[in-house]
Structures are given as structure tokens and as C-alpha cells.
Amino acid sequence: MTSTPDAPFDPEDSLGTTLARLRRAKSLTGRELARQVGMSQPKISRLENGVGLPDPADVARVARALGAPDDVVRHLVDLAEHGQNRMTDWRAFTTSLPGRQGSVRELESDARSLRVFQPLVIPGLLQTSEYARAVLASFQHVISPASDAAGSVAVAEAVATRVARQAILADPDRTFHFVMLEAVFESRFYPPEIMPAQITRIREIAAQGNVTISVIPDDARLRTLPMNGFELVDDELAVIDLLNTSISTRGTHDIAMYRQVFDEYAATATDDLAGLLDRHFQEYVSALQRAR
Numbered sequence: 001m002t003s004t005p006d007a008p009f010d011p012e013d014s015l016g017t018t019l020a021r022l023r024r025a026k027s028l029t030g031r032e033l034a035r036q037v038g039m040s041q042p043k044i045s046r047l048e049n050g051v052g053l054p055d056p057a058d059v060a061r062v063a064r065a066l067g068a069p070d071d072v073v074r075h076l077v078d079l080a081e082h083g084q085n086r087m088t089d090w091r092a093f094t095t096s097l098p099g100r101q102g103s104v105r106e107l108e109s110d111a112r113s114l115r116v117f118q119p120l121v122i123p124g125l126l127q128t129s130e131y132a133r134a135v136l137a138s139f140q141h142v143i144s145p146a147s148d149a150a151g152s153v154a155v156a157e158a159v160a161t162r163v164a165r166q167a168i169l170a171d172p173d174r175t176f177h178f179v180m181l182e183a184v185f186e187s188r189f190y191p192p193e194i195m196p197a198q199i200t201r202i203r204e205i206a207a208q209g210n211v212t213i214s215v216i217p218d219d220a221r222l223r224t225l226p227m228n229g230f231e232l233v234d235d236e237l238a239v240i241d242l243l244n245t246s247i248s249t250r251g252t253h254d255i256a257m258y259r260q261v262f263d264e265y266a267a268t269a270t271d272d273l274a275g276l277l278d279r280h281f282q283e284y285v286s287a288l289q290r291a292r
Helices: 014-025 030-037 041-047 056-065 072-082 097-109 129-143 149-171 192-206 253-267 274-291
Strands: 115-116 175-181 211-216 232-234 235-241 246-249
Touching: 014 041, 014 072, 030 041, 030 056, 030 253, 041 056, 041 097, 041 235, 056 072, 097 129, 097 149, 097 235, 097 246, 129 149, 129 192, 175 253, 192 211, 192 274, 211 253, 232 253, 235 253
Parallel strands: 115 175, 175 211
Antiparallel strands: 115 232, 232 235, 235 246
16 A cells, blocks of 8 residues: 555554554644544544544545545545444443543534433433432442442532533534433432422423424334433434443444434424423422422
């Protein structure tokens, strides 16, 4: 394969190593390259450090901007496409609860559209801090069963990062579609006193023009069993929730499959939420009054 001046090509090098060498040969910083190709600096850093699954189109754009010969560009794109044919376990680069939230925030930072499905919990971007604390504390118990100060700090940091992620909802140029089972309002893992505020937040966010929130009623019949929650980022990345981690894929077949399932769920759901939210809100208020 052809080498570029001052940047000898080694086919044994990783995709990220090759891109980093090409960038340094051009005397560009990561921020300068990001500006040149219309990406964020964190995305350039992820490409060079092998974090996550690279988008072949992004790889080609960066490589061409750095003056890579056509055969080198094709080689790097092939590496990126090969990587999409497998799931990537996030435990490869983060095991901590705050780290997982930070990873999700990075993946969402450049997204123009997000589609999120959740069967048992309210999606993270819609959670109040109190609800997020209950959810993340349950995950921390799985990661580290011992209750200690370090675990409490980890939960607090993860909650702060999850709430910070929600700033993207205010961007009118992004679109969001959340679908969830009605069961998310009926689970009892959280303190009931936090639910009136949580339901109010959902009602407020649903009023935004760039957000669609849909709920699948309890009596709806689904063809596909809702095994786990997942998120589609620009229809280019799928993030699938597991008990103690998440996995992600850019595989074309995987993305198509999860988009098909999401559309199936969305078609079964209703976005006429007023009556449903009123009913669950009143159930919690009444339950709290009886408990006094």
C-alpha cells in the first residue's frame, strides 16, 4: 500500500494508530482536525483511541482529509466495517457506574436523532434526579453488593452525569422518540413519593416540539417479546442494556433489526398521554395520602 510523506503506512497497525499518525504528519491537533471535517474533538479522540465502533463513513472522511491514498482509505474503511460485524461489550473500556454514564453521554453528544425503548424503567433522559438515583443505586448493588461510601459516591457521580446528559433535549435541531411499556409506571423498585414529580416531568417534556413520548398500554399485544431496553443513535448505532453493562453495535443487520422492533413497538404505543398520566399520578397521590 502507498505511504504518505512523513507517514509510513503499516498494514499491521490499528485503524486508530494509522489515523493518529496521519494527523501528526499534517501537524494538526485533534481539535483542528475535528473542525476541518465537521466532527467533535471527542469523536476524533475516540477514533484514534479505538473507543467504541467507528463509523466507516467517518473513517473515510477523516482519512481523505488527512491526505491518505485511496488504497489506504479503503483499508481503513474495511477495518471499520469488519468491526461492525460484532457486538462490543462496554466493559472493555469502562466498568464503573459513572464511567458508563459518561460513555453514553459521549455517544449521544453528536446525535441528531435518538430512539429509545424501555420496558421496565423510565428512559434516563426523562428521569428526575430522585428517580435516577433509585435506578442507578440498584445497578450499583449488582456491580458492588457491599454498601460502602465508595458506592454512594459512584451513584452520586452517575446521577450527576445522567442529569447532565439531559441538556441535549433542549436542542430544537435534535429529535427524540421515547417508547416505553406502561409497566414503567407500576414497578415498585423505587420509593412511591418520587413518582408524582417524575410523571410531571414526563408531561412537561412531552410538550416539546422535538420530543415524542409514547406508551404501550398494559392490555396491548406485542409480537416481539420486550427482552431489554435499547437506544438507536442516528440509526447508525444500537446500544443494548444488560443487567451489569451495555453492548453496542454498528452492524447493518443489527441496526435494521432493532429499528424494525422499535417501529413495531411505536406503532402499538399511544402518544395521547394525558389520561394515562393523570391516572397514574392520582394513584400515587392517593397511595401517599393513605400512608400518612
